[in-house]
Amino acid sequence: xxxxxxxxxxxxxxxxxxxxxxxxxxxxxxxxxxxxxxxxxxxxxxxxxxxxxxxxxxxxxxxxxxxxxxxxxxxxxxxxxxxxxxxxxxxxxxxxxxxxxxxxxxxxxxxxxxxxxxxxxxxxxxxxxxxxxxxxxxxxxxxxxxxxxxxxxxxxxxxxxxxxxxxxxxxxxxxxxxxxxxxxxxxxxxxxxxxxxxxxxxxxxxxxxxxxxxxxxxxxxxxxxxxxxxxxxxxxxxxxxxxxxxxxxxxxxxxxxxxxxxxxxxxxxxxxxxxxxxxxxxxxxxxxxxxxxxxxxxxxxxxxxxxxxxxxxxxxxxxxxxxxxxxxxxxxxxxxxxxxxxxxxxxxxxxxxxxxxxxxxxxxxxxxxxxxxxxxxxxxxxxxxxxxxxxxxxxxxxxx
Ligand SMILES: Cc1cc2nc3c(=O)[nH]c(=O)nc-3n(C[C@H](O)[C@H](O)[C@H](O)COP(=O)(O)OP(=O)(O)OC[C@H]3O[C@@H](n4cnc5c(N)ncnc54)[C@H](O)[C@@H]3O)c2cc1C
Numbered sequence: 001x002x003x004x005x006x007x008x009x010x011x012x013x014x015x016x017x018x019x020x021x022x023x024x025x026x027x028x029x030x031x032x033x034x035x036x037x038x039x040x041x042x043x044x045x046x047x048x049x050x051x052x053x054x055x056x057x058x059x060x061x062x063x064x065x066x067x068x069x070x071x072x073x074x075x076x077x078x079x080x081x082x083x084x085x086x087x088x089x090x091x092x093x094x095x096x097x098x099x100x101x102x103x104x105x106x107x108x109x110x111x112x113x114x115x116x117x118x119x120x121x122x123x124x125x126x127x128x129x130x131x132x133x134x135x136x137x138x139x140x141x142x143x144x145x146x147x148x149x150x151x152x153x154x155x156x157x158x159x160x161x162x163x164x165x166x167x168x169x170x171x172x173x174x175x176x177x178x179x180x181x182x183x184x185x186x187x188x189x190x191x192x193x194x195x196x197x198x199x200x201x202x203x204x205x206x207x208x209x210x211x212x213x214x215x216x217x218x219x220x221x222x223x224x225x226x227x228x229x230x231x232x233x234x235x236x237x238x239x240x241x242x243x244x245x246x247x248x249x250x251x252x253x254x255x256x257x258x259x260x261x262x263x264x265x266x267x268x269x270x271x272x273x274x275x276x277x278x279x280x281x282x283x284x285x286x287x288x289x290x291x292x293x294x295x296x297x298x299x300x301x302x303x304x305x306x307x308x309x310x311x312x313x314x315x316x317x318x319x320x321x322x323x324x325x326x327x328x329x330x331x332x333x334x335x336x337x338x339x340x341x342x343x344x345x346x347x348x349x350x351x352x353x354x355x356x357x358x359x360x361x362x363x364x365x366x367x368x369x370x371x372x373x374x375x376x377x378x379x380x381x382x383x384x385x386x387x388x389x390x391x392x393x394x395x396x397x398x399x400x
Contacts, residue, residue: 051123059098077252084256100127128169147176166214180233251327258331261338318380
């Protein structure tokens with residue numbers, strides 16, 4: 001088991017420490033890095049078991065479903081870190097229930113919360129977050145999917161791509177252009193049930209760390225206006241508020257992958273014999289291990305600072321971006337070091353470090369690629385610097 005001494009940090013309260021301990025015990029008994037080939041079935045089963053065990057309650061906000069009244073970012077981060085240490089797919093299943101329903105938790109009407117959040121928390125309904133499009137990834141404000149209003153309905157036309165849980169989700173939170181204003185101010189968010197006529201899965205996408213992923217198509221897909229989340233034209237803000245919570249949790253998942261890689265590397269380095277000693281006896285290996293551990297602790301400090309700050313009700317745009325950039329980039333290096341320590345075993349399919357090597361890669365791209373995080377951090381720095389009259393508006397707004 002990983003070093004859990006960080007739980008003594010002042011960022012946490014007693015309930016977080018108990019949560020982390022309880023989940024660690026549960027995860028040790030119920031999940032493993034290895035999963036069967038049918039990723040849809042594995043994912044559905046993981047959502048059900050995470051729901052039945054009560055963990056998914058933490059992915060949504062609202063006392064009615066047994067959760068904290070407002071989303072507890074530290075709890076979400078601890079859950080993702082712990083699940084990621086045990087299984088990338090279990091972390092994915094948990095994270096997507098949160099990201100897919102986050103807009104409803106944060107800004108849904110009481111009716112929308114009632115209809116969806118309880119089922120998300122119990123694992124009966126699978127959620128998805130549909131923002132990216134083929135021509136609007138990093139530059140998400142360029143999205144083209146349209147929703148025009150006819151009477152008391154919105155009619156959606158267009159495409160979304162890279163949508164996690166695409167193909168198995170029961171509902172999708174879809175961001176579409178409603179045209180109240182140009183750019184990011186003319187977008188609204190709608191909940192689209194998977195069985196709505198005019199909605200279809202256009203293509204399933206295979207990726208290096210398999211999980212359900214799809215391109216979606218909307219063809220005269222009608223949803224009642226009561227399915228809109230937040231005010232008309234406010235969808236971009238809804239998306240960014242959701243990402244402010246979940247971006248920090250992506251960093252926490254990267255941290256979990258990195259911690260697992262360090263555990264595996266320590267185990268291997270201290271037992272692998274060569275040149276009449278163990279690999280860990282060499283100072284070159286010790287330098288590598290020291291760097292890995294320091295990268296992990298730096299990332300952990302940034303992750304839990306951002307999570308704590310958000311739970312205090314403070315703005316975390318810059319801190320979440322720093323955490324995501326440092327934790328995902330750092331985890332990539334830590335995992336690469338672990339593969340190196342394993343030698344040939346490190347690249348054998350199915351080895352834990354080989355899986356981690358594939359799992360980590362997309363975290364540096366989604367919910368805002370590293371370059372996007374750099375722009376966000378710089379924009380916030382320039383905005384806050386009193387002596388400057390610099391125009392930071394040229395920096396991109398914020399991407400998924
Ligand atoms: C596995 C996976 C799961 C995903 N799940 C979801 C999901 O559930 N819902 C959803 O809506 N989206 C999802 N996405 C989409 C994801 O958010 C986008 O892939 C991401 O925003 C990047 O967009 P893009 O792929 O179009 O790359 P592009 O926008 O074409 O960017 C390509 C690269 O350009 C670089 N770059 C970007 N901006 C700049 C800049 N300003 N300066 C210099 N370089 C820059 C970055 O390195 C980036 O990787 C997922 C993606 C993946 C890979």
